Amino acid sequence: MRVILKAICLLFLGLTFVFTSHHVFAIKKKLSTEKPENTKKEKLADNINIIRYPGSTAIALKAKQAIVTDYFTGKILLEKHAHEKMPPSSMTKMMTSYVIEEKLKKGEVSLDTTFLVSEKAWRIGGSKSFMPLGEQVKLEDILRGIIIQSGNDACVVAAEGLYGSEEEFVDVMNSTAQEMGMKNTHFVNSNGWYTENHYSTAYDLALLGSWLIKTHPEFYPIYREKNFTFGKDQKGKSITQGNRNPLLYKDLGCDGIKTGYTDEGGYGIVASFIDKDRRYIIVINGLSSMQERSDEAAKVVYWIKQNFVNKKFYSKGDVVDEVPVWLGVKNKVQLEVAEDIFGLVLRSEQKNNVDIKKNIPPSLSAPLRAGDVAGQIIITIDKERQETPIIVKESIEKVGFFRQIILYITSLF
Structure with missing residues (x-):
């Protein structure tokens, strides 16, 4: 009797194991078949709200906001939420450098003009140019600190030096933006530090990038410089920082302009590149990492090269x-x-x-x-x-x- 009961138990356990294994296998199979479907949906989501130049090839973008414009005509070749308000992060610094360059162009200051580094500038957080507290710094170094090193402290030094306070400088930034036609832009500070009511759009930033290149060609070469040495560390050693623009390190024809990042806005870039004498302006924003920003920017450049040609008629x-x-x-x-x-x-x-x-x-x-x-x-x-x-x-x-x-x-x- 015991032998019969033991055999029945073993048979029951065996059937349970087979049923369970089959059930687990079915679940795994279902999950494996669902995964490509989810990936497909994600790719479709990346394509939502993308408007392309008629006849151009499809492209999926992870960026929350994006735009591609032809520099010479202003024609929009690609856009995704281009007029949606977003934190411009350090891309704000394009306007800061523009205002400085306007002063230089008018002869009101020179590159040798020096400004005092205040405690407010010295204490500011985020990316820094390591401006020395209480010392006078040449405007040339301040400008390079803003453009190449993305120094928040350099922005405040320039703002206070040129207009007495950052608030007065920001007023000039906003009035200049309106003159350019940046209708959906409002600045609260000079460096792009996230603050309520500090916003712009991909379209407006592309417009600003075009203005900067057209009106200040004498200063634009600075935007393609890959590094700048300024400031000292605690051991007194000179500090060299690289340009954060990833496209400058790829052989794609890029010669500027500015990257940006905040927790709220994500990673973004305003880039300009030339393909066979034709210049294009690219803005992407809302990426999750530096690598994703770099990959997405390069992807857009290749898309432009694949689709458009600068044809010479005469x-x-x-x-x-x-x-x-x-x-x-x-x-x-x-x-x-x-x-x-x-x-x-x-x-x-x-x-x-x-x-x-x-x-x-x-x-x-x-x-x-x-x-x-x-x-x-x-x-x-x-x-x-x-x-x-x-x-x-x-x-x-x-x-x-x-x-x-x-x-x-x-x-x-």
């Missing part, structure tokens, strides 16, 4: 026509293009969506001077129109009085 000096000259010592004059003509087109559609027209008069009257505007070349790409002057290639003098009479009489017959 070179400066190309002869586009020859027209008769009335009352000239020469009967005809050649007309040429006043400057190089480029256009941003989709790499896959270089011959499509491009319309070229020449607006040239049937004849011209002497006297003519080389460089006189005689007409226009009108290039329309995807309904976007750009005009370039057509000019007279050489000077042609007017014939003498008696020759004019002969020509008039000849024309009558």
